[in-house]
Amino acid sequence: MLIVLCSQLFSQSKNESNIFYSLENRLKFGNYLFCQEDYLRANDEYAAYLEKSDNDTIQFKIGIGLARMKYFADSRASYKKLFNSQTLSDEAKFFYLYTYYVVNKYDEFEKTANSILPNNYKYRVNYQKQQALAHLLVGYNFSEEDIVSPFEGQYKSVVSDFYQRAKNPKYKSPVLAGVMSAIIPGSGKAYAGMVGDGITSFLLTGLFTFLAIDNFNKEHDTKAWIFTGVAAFFYTGNIYGSVAAAQIYNAGVRFNFESDIKIFLGKTNYFIPTTDYLCD
Amino acid sequence: MKLIIPFIFLVTSLYAQNDWVRWEKVKPKYTNFFSEDSTTIIQSSSSNHNFLYNAKIVYKFFISDLDGDNCAFHPTCSQFFVEASLNSNILQGTLMFADRFTRDLNLLKGLAHYPHQPNGKLYDPSHNYLLKVKKIELFPFNQTSSINK
Numbered sequence: 287m288l289i290v291l292c293s294q295l296f297s298q299s300k301n302e303s304n305i306f307y308s309l310e311n312r313l314k315f316g317n318y319l320f321c322q323e324d325y326l327r328a329n330d331e332y333a334a335y336l337e338k339s340d341n342d343t344i345q346f347k348i349g350i351g352l353a354r355m356k357y358f359a360d361s362r363a364s365y366k367k368l369f370n371s372q373t374l375s376d377e378a379k380f381f382y383l384y385t386y387y388v389v390n391k392y393d394e395f396e397k398t399a400n401s402i403l404p405n406n407y408k409y410r411v412n413y414q415k416q417q418a419l420a421h422l423l424v425g426y427n428f429s430e431e432d433i434v435s436p437f438e439g440q441y442k443s444v445v446s447d448f449y450q451r452a453k454n455p456k457y458k459s460p461v462l463a464g465v466m467s468a469i470i471p472g473s474g475k476a477y478a479g480m481v482g483d484g485i486t487s488f489l490l491t492g493l494f495t496f497l498a499i500d501n502f503n504k505e506h507d508t509k510a511w512i513f514t515g516v517a518a519f520f521y522t523g524n525i526y527g528s529v530a531a532a533q534i535y536n537a538g539v540r541f542n543f544e545s546d547i548k549i550f551l552g553k554t555n556y557f558i559p560t561t562d563y564l565c566d
Numbered sequence: 567m568k569l570i571i572p573f574i575f576l577v578t579s580l581y582a583q584n585d586w587v588r589w590e591k592v593k594p595k596y597t598n599f600f601s602e603d604s605t606t607i608i609q610s611s612s613s614n615h616n617f618l619y620n621a622k623i624v625y626k627f628f629i630s631d632l633d634g635d636n637c638a639f640h641p642t643c644s645q646f647f648v649e650a651s652l653n654s655n656i657l658q659g660t661l662m663f664a665d666r667f668t669r670d671l672n673l674l675k676g677l678a679h680y681p682h683q684p685n686g687k688l689y690d691p692s693h694n695y696l697l698k699v700k701k702i703e704l705f706p707f708n709q710t711s712s713i714n715k
Contacts (some may be wrong), residue, residue: 337707377711449605460697475701479668479679480679482672482674482675483668483669483672485672486668486669486671486672486673487668490668490671493571493574495655497571514648519660520664520668522664523661523662523663523664523665523667523668524664524665524668526661526662526664526665526695527664527665527668527669527695529697530662530665530694530695530697533697533699533702534694534702534704536699537572537699537702538704
């Protein structure tokens with residue numbers, strides 16, 4: 287009698303357990319975790335669900351979760367399964383391309399887009415916006431109309447400004463900096479934005495040149511040649527440093543330009559349509 | 567005139583050095599004679615590299631270690647010269663050092679031009695001055711995500 291009672295109790299708890307871990311409940315729990323941004327555990331629940339049932343939205347959410355955890359290669363694999371989906375094909379293609387874009391793989395971004403461009407108008411326009419800014423970052427030669435046309439409203443003027451900065455960067459010429467410093471020591475450095483260093487170069491070169499001339503006039507040849515050597519040391523170093531300073535200045539201009547575009551992309555969330563509908 | 571020139575040198579050298587902290591007794595370290603600075607030198611079997619490496623050790627032992635760690639830049643000027651010479655040639659390295667020395671003597675160092683390291687030093691690596699645009703590194707820490715790109 288005791289054995290019968292225990293077996294009945296055991297089968298009852300197993301039934302309750304089966305209901306608790308049902309597919310529906312696992313899906314609900316997965317959705318809850320996804321909306322709480324706990325993507326790792328949400329994907330576990332979704333993976334268990336997909337073993338028993340097929341669901342494009344769940345597959346898509348797995349891809350979103352992996353991308354948000356920065357597992358871009360795995361998220362691409364997830365999106366790829368949806369390219370032939372009837373409902374989420376365009377979304378999957380768009381986000382697939384985005385995984386290349388967000389890690390600055392602009393060549394792969396464009397190459398892949400040639401074969402899987404989204405058909406939906408909204409996604410296509412957003413792709414074109416991303417593509418235009420990628421062209422500016424990589425330095426492809428496109429007209430202003432090609433770059434600015436996908437944008438509307440206030441974004442047009444912002445992107446137009448980026449285009450002008452890309453076409454006419456305010457670079458300094460390293461050759462000019464070197465020539466200026468050869469004529470007037472330190473002037474090339476001041477031209478490259480290092481005014482203090484330019485003044486120091488000028489003073490040092492001038493001082494040792496004066497000392498060399500003064501000692502030659504007084505026929506102190508040994509001291510004069512020493513000062514000549516030191517003056518030559520600072521003079522040649524000043525010319526070399528001016529050329530290097532102009533190159534570093536140009537690298538700074540390029541860096542600021544790229545940073546400004548990245549900040550703009552961040553503010554516009556990379557023109558990604560919102561996926562709030564996934565958290566009803 | 568003869569007094570003015572030594573006076574100028576005195577003033578510039580006083581202000582070029584930023585070691586105004588009073589020296590105190592330091593616990594001796596028996597683990598490694600050479601400072602961290604010297605471990606960044608590329609060691610090679612070529613005679614030029616050995617010569618530079620040994621010259622750097624002699625300079626550090628007899629001169630640099632005596633007046634303390636008071637170069638405003640990282641790497642220090644002597645380390646800069648060694649790295650510049652090893653990454654290019656002795657002539658280019660000398661030119662780079664001449665430029666670095668001039669910048670170090672600048673009383674009003676362009677602090678906005680150099681990234682600041684956590685230890686207060688100004689980051690100024692030699693590879694920024696090799697005249698190779700692709701080697702220019704504006705910031706010392708290039709943080710990129712390495713997760714599964």
